[in-house]
Amino acid sequence: MKTPNIYILKLILFSLCCSMLVACSSQKDTATSRSMQNLTARYNYIYNANLSLNNHQSELNQTFKDNYNQVLPVYIGPDVDKTQLSMSLNIKAMDEIIKKAQLIILEKNFSNYVDDAYILLGKAHFYNGNYFTASEYLDYAAKAFRNNSKSHIEALNWQARSLMQISLISAANIVLDSLENNLPALKPGPNLAEPFATMAQMSIYHNNDGAAISYLKDAIKASNQQSDKIRWTYVLAQLYEKQQNIPEALIQYKKVEKSSAPFEMYFNAKINQIRLRSASDKTIDARGQLLGLLKDDKNQDYSDQVYFQIAERLAEEGSNLEAQNNYLSAIKISAKNQYQKGLAYLKVADLNFKVLKDYLKAKSYYDSTVAILPKNYPGYDLILKKTQNLQYLTQRYQIISIEDSLQAIAKLPLQEQAASIQRLVNPNLPAYKQSVNNGPPIEYNYQSGAGRVQTPLSSFYFSNSSAISLGFSDFRKKWGNRKLETNWRQSIRSSAQATVQDIAAAITTSTTADSMQMNTGDKQALIETYSANLPVTAELVKLSNQKISDAYYEIASYYLQELNDPAEAEKTYLTLLSRFPNNNHLEATYYSLYLINKTRDLKSADEYRSKVLKQFPSSVYAKTITDPSFSLRQSEAELLVNRHYNLIFDQYQKKQFGDVIESVNESEKAGGNYLSAQLSYLRSIAIGRSYPVDSLINAFNKVVNSYPDDQLITPLTKDHLNYINLNLEAFKKRKIALVDFDPNEPPFTGLNFPSQVANKPLTAALPVIQNTITPPLVANIPPVALPSIPQSTVAITPPGIKTDGTFTNAPSGNYYYVIHVADASLTLSSSRFGIGQFNRGNYTGSNLRHQLKEFDNDQLIFVGNFISFDDVKNYAGGITPQLKQIMKVPANIYTSFIISKENFDKLTSAALLVKYFEFYKNNY
Numbered sequence: 026m027k028t029p030n031i032y033i034l035k036l037i038l039f040s041l042c043c044s045m046l047v048a049c050s051s052q053k054d055t056a057t058s059r060s061m062q063n064l065t066a067r068y069n070y071i072y073n074a075n076l077s078l079n080n081h082q083s084e085l086n087q088t089f090k091d092n093y094n095q096v097l098p099v100y101i102g103p104d105v106d107k108t109q110l111s112m113s114l115n116i117k118a119m120d121e122i123i124k125k126a127q128l129i130i131l132e133k134n135f136s137n138y139v140d141d142a143y144i145l146l147g148k149a150h151f152y153n154g155n156y157f158t159a160s161e162y163l164d165y166a167a168k169a170f171r172n173n174s175k176s177h178i179e180a181l182n183w184q185a186r187s188l189m190q191i192s193l194i195s196a197a198n199i200v201l202d203s204l205e206n207n208l209p210a211l212k213p214g215p216n217l218a219e220p221f222a223t224m225a226q227m228s229i230y231h232n233n234d235g236a237a238i239s240y241l242k243d244a245i246k247a248s249n250q251q252s253d254k255i256r257w258t259y260v261l262a263q264l265y266e267k268q269q270n271i272p273e274a275l276i277q278y279k280k281v282e283k284s285s286a287p288f289e290m291y292f293n294a295k296i297n298q299i300r301l302r303s304a305s306d307k308t309i310d311a312r313g314q315l316l317g318l319l320k321d322d323k324n325q326d327y328s329d330q331v332y333f334q335i336a337e338r339l340a341e342e343g344s345n346l347e348a349q350n351n352y353l354s355a356i357k358i359s360a361k362n363q364y365q366k367g368l369a370y371l372k373v374a375d376l377n378f379k380v381l382k383d384y385l386k387a388k389s390y391y392d393s394t395v396a397i398l399p400k401n402y403p404g405y406d407l408i409l410k411k412t413q414n415l416q417y418l419t420q421r422y423q424i425i426s427i428e429d430s431l432q433a434i435a436k437l438p439l440q441e442q443a444a445s446i447q448r449l450v451n452p453n454l455p456a457y458k459q460s461v462n463n464g465p466p467i468e469y470n471y472q473s474g475a476g477r478v479q480t481p482l483s484s485f486y487f488s489n490s491s492a493i494s495l496g497f498s499d500f501r502k503k504w505g506n507r508k509l510e511t512n513w514r515q516s517i518r519s520s521a522q523a524t525v526q527d528i529a530a531a532i533t534t535s536t537t538a539d540s541m542q543m544n545t546g547d548k549q550a551l552i553e554t555y556s557a558n559l560p561v562t563a564e565l566v567k568l569s570n571q572k573i574s575d576a577y578y579e580i581a582s583y584y585l586q587e588l589n590d591p592a593e594a595e596k597t598y599l600t601l602l603s604r605f606p607n608n609n610h611l612e613a614t615y616y617s618l619y620l621i622n623k624t625r626d627l628k629s630a631d632e633y634r635s636k637v638l639k640q641f642p643s644s645v646y647a648k649t650i651t652d653p654s655f656s657l658r659q660s661e662a663e664l665l666v667n668r669h670y671n672l673i674f675d676q677y678q679k680k681q682f683g684d685v686i687e688s689v690n691e692s693e694k695a696g697g698n699y700l701s702a703q704l705s706y707l708r709s710i711a712i713g714r715s716y717p718v719d720s721l722i723n724a725f726n727k728v729v730n731s732y733p734d735d736q737l738i739t740p741l742t743k744d745h746l747n748y749i750n751l752n753l754e755a756f757k758k759r760k761i762a763l764v765d766f767d768p769n770e771p772p773f774t775g776l777n778f779p780s781q782v783a784n785k786p787l788t789a790a791l792p793v794i795q796n797t798i799t800p801p802l803v804a805n806i807p808p809v810a811l812p813s814i815p816q817s818t819v820a821i822t823p824p825g826i827k828t829d830g831t832f833t834n835a836p837s838g839n840y841y842y843v844i845h846v847a848d849a850s851l852t853l854s855s856s857r858f859g860i861g862q863f864n865r866g867n868y869t870g871s872n873l874r875h876q877l878k879e880f881d882n883d884q885l886i887f888v889g890n891f892i893s894f895d896d897v898k899n900y901a902g903g904i905t906p907q908l909k910q911i912m913k914v915p916a917n918i919y920t921s922f923i924i925s926k927e928n929f930d931k932l933t934s935a936a937l938l939v940k941y942f943e944f945y946k947n948n949y
Contacts, residue, residue, distance in 0.1 A: 071138050074122045074145050081118050081152060086252060092364050093293040096263045097256065099226040102190055103154050122149040140166055140176040147183050160187040174210040182220045194230060201227055218248035234264045255286045259294065271301050292327050300334055311338050329359035333369055345380050349373055367398035382593055385422060388415035417583055421576040428569045435559045446555050450548050574608040577601040591621045612637060616646035666698045667913040673707060674855040682711035699910060702732040706742065713763040718756040722749060737907050741866030832944045837925035840897040841889040846919045849882050857886060859911035863904055880935040887929065897923050
């Protein structure tokens with residue numbers, strides 16, 4: 026039998042256990058429960074979470090690739106694509122921290138570590154790339170725990186960093202204002218270092234270097250983390266250098282050099298000291314000191330920076346060619362630092378563009394620059410625009426090279442021509458030189474003007490130097506400079522392995538240029554093209570010379586107007602006059618030379634001015650010389666002419682043919698203009714709709730006789746007359762010559778032709794790249810008489826199949842020529858009618874159709890279908906120079922391009938149109 030004492034003891038023990046269970050329950054806010062929650066939250070969650078966070082920060086510091094060519098970031102955050110901020114990096118350690126913090130908030134809500142949990146949530150999301158989520162958690166923590174100065178300031182600090190990461194600078198500034206106001210509440214010590222660092226970074230964003238220096242000094246003083254103090258000292262040195270405070274910058278760089286800094290930072294601190302000392306003291310042998318760094322084996326990976334700095338010194342001294350050689354050495358040996366290589370490419374490009382005036386070489390190096398430098402590099406868009414525009418010069422120098430070479434070959438005995446064409450196609454064969462009358466000696470890979478011209482491009486990859494260059498750039502961007510050897514992916518090898526590979530490289534011949542040539546089929550096609558286009562008759566020589574003179578004139582105009590290089594422009598104009606003293610650009614050439622010499626050589630300027638006024642008194646150039654406001658009035662007059670034509674065309678569409686005839690007659694009385702031929706054609710059609718065939722024939726004959734050189738209307742009118750003569754008896758039976766009328770269709774039905782495009786090519790099919798850039802006009806050069814340079818027309822054969830998920834540059838069976846008009850309010854009836862005139866006059870029987878596609882703010886006129894890329898390219902070469910007469914709308918609101926039917930069918934909005942333009946820019 027149990028005694029009462031044992032019963033009482035059991036009851037006491039049971040009550041005590043129940044009390045302990047209640048005390049441990051998270052549902053009760055008692056002293057016991059708070060103590061237990063504090064204990065478990067601190068050691069089970071907070072400690073481990075902070076440990077993981079510190080380890081992750083250390084790993085990030087070690088793996089982050091600093092760019093020492095710019096001011097280093099004060100603190101390191103995750104490298105996240107700003108366009109995909111909603112996508113988490115899904116770092117496992119951060120996910121674990123988030124779980125621990127959430128457990129504290131849910132189950133340890135009476136502990137003293139809830140504020141730490143929310144801050145941990147913010148930090149974890151920050152390092153995971155979820156900056157929006159991080160800022161929200163930290164904002165809550167800052168507001169909810171305002172009374173805890175340490176937590177409040179830490180939350181504000183990380184909230185500001187999160188907002189800065191997503192470029193919400195204004196919002197971050199507001200947060201930092203609150204942070205700075207609350208800093209006095211925090212005791213001096215390590216907790217102040219991070220806020221000072223954040224404010225320093227914001228000051229750098231605002232280019233307030235003085236404030237940044239002050240904050241960094243405070244951060245260095247407060248911090249107890251050696252790695253942070255070293256980094257901030259280096260940034261401090263960079264800021265002093267930006268302020269031209271060289272002595273203080275040298276002191277800070279010296280501190281970094283003597284510290285336990287990472288080797289790359291140590292090396293850059295040392296090389297910067299040499300650079301700064303040599304800049305202030307010319308007696309210092311900077312080159313010798315820099316080359317001395319290469320004697321240490323551990324510096325070999327940074328030899329590209331050494332040669333780059335040597336080149337910088339030489340460029341400052343004016344030793345441009347030697348500087349270029351050192352930049353090229355930096356490029357050649359660069360294996361890891363792609364940013365450094367991109368800067369070297371940019372320096373070589375700028376050197377050739379600004380100093381050496383070798384624009385073709387500059388074009389090649391700008392191409393490499395944009396392929397290697399990141400798109401967020403300051404001025405990247407300007408570099409990209411420059412490299413696209415310089416293509417204009419390359420194309421024209423290529424035309425000169427090809428035409429000069431073909432003329433030289435045509436003068437050879439017949440039995441030698443075939444071998445010479447072989448050398449032209451394969452430039453590695455022994456070069457053949459021949460002088461052209463009144464011209465320079467000809468050499469395959471002919472160097473004309475500013476630089477050496479590439480051989481004609483082929484669709485075969487290894488004969489397309491641009492494609493090869495881009496391929497090399499892409500390869501090096503990913504892999505760095507690698508030797509052509511076995512196991513090239515390995516960056517570290519055993520000594521035995523390296524020896525074997527060096528021996529193999531020594532006995533193996535390198536890839537020769539012969540292996541890079543086009544395949545037999547492509548080469549044979551090119552030989553046949555050149556053979557067919559040899560200028561063997563006086564008429565063909567005249568056409569060839571016209572192409573050369575046009576190219577020289579366009580190059581000179583581009584130097585003057587786009588590149589603002591009057592010296593090179595004058596040189597090219599004089600070359601044009603020397604080779605072709607009676608060319609068809611004389612008045613414009615004389616006027617341009619007058620402008621060039623107007624401010625530097627008055628005697629020459631007066632000479633060219635006199636030539637313009639005496640030889641071309643009625644030209645727009647002469648009128649501009651005598652009346653400087655003529656050019657402005659001329660542009661206004663063109664707008665009036667377009668408006669007048671569209672009014673008459675409206676009458677034509679409404680079948681008010683009598684009004685059309687009367688309006689055109691009145692227009693002729695007022696004087697001619699560049700649309701006179703088209704107005705005369707409208708009148709002829711109106712006569713045909715009102716009178717018998719004899720009146721129509723007379724009207725058409727008047728058009729042909731009045732405008733014999735018009736390339737748009739006269740060919741069309743001649744075709745009409747031929748058709749009428751073939752069917753004259755049928756026409757004479759009609760009371761009215763033209764009985765059926767549709768303004769969007771040909772007024773006559775031509776003969777039956779096969780349903781394919783372009784039985785009448787407009788340009789010779791030489792392998793010359795289609796023009797892609799139209800240079801802007803100088804304000805005081807009359808726009809009317811400048812050369813007919815095609816507008817922006819995409820006509821480059823795709824080098825390979827690429828896609829962005831929507832568009833592709835894969836070869837197609839159908840293509841369109843498209844004119845994009847960036848104004849949906851304009852009526853384009855007269856423009857479409859002009860396109861129809863061009864098609865009927867130049868592509869009779871080809872069954873070309875033009876249609877209209879409309880978006881909210883844009884319109885597309887598209888012409889097709891073309892069955893091959895070459896067909897649409899030839900069509901673009903013919904119609905683009907005529908667009909001014911065809912479109913009758915301001916030239917600055919329309920452009921033209923080529924597109925496959927598959928891609929065109931996907932253009933359902935203006936946004937997709939913009940996306941296609943971007944796809945073209947990046948992949949064609």
